[in-house]
Amino acid sequence: MPFPGASPKEVEEQICVRVEEAIHDLDGIKEIRSTALDGLGQVVVEALPGYPTQRLTNEIKTRIDAITTFPPMLSVLWSLNWCIAICSVLSSWRAI
Numbered sequence: 001m002p003f004p005g006a007s008p009k010e011v012e013e014q015i016c017v018r019v020e021e022a023i024h025d026l027d028g029i030k031e032i033r034s035t036a037l038d039g040l041g042q043v044v045v046e047a048l049p050g051y052p053t054q055r056l057t058n059e060i061k062t063r064i065d066a067i068t069t070f071p072p073m074l075s076v077l078w079s080l081n082w083c084i085a086i087c088s089v090l091s092s093w094r095a096i
Contacts, residue, residue, distance in 0.1 A: 003071070006039055016042075019034070019064060019067070020032055020043060023045065023059075023060050026060065027051070028048050028052070028059075030047060030048045032046075
């Protein structure tokens with residue numbers, strides 16, 4: 001998720017940690033990894049083998065949509081980009 005002008009620490013605290021905390025207890029997650037860089041944060045979710053990826057995608061979206069503490073400009077960017085990132089991650093893990 002782009003976060004223009006933010007330091008890695010800001011990205012970690014304001015994006016990555018909040019997403020991880022929101023989804024960490026969902027069924028079907030094998031592993032969560034995040035990366036915080038200058039102006040960009042990424043959270044990668046690895047699904048358990050055989051777990052319905054559409055169900056997990058929907059549950060992740062619901063949890064992340066409920067986060068009210070993202071910086072204001074990120075809420076709009078997140079709404080536009082969440083599915084591309086999550087769906088491609090889940091699909092790539094299903095293919096392995």
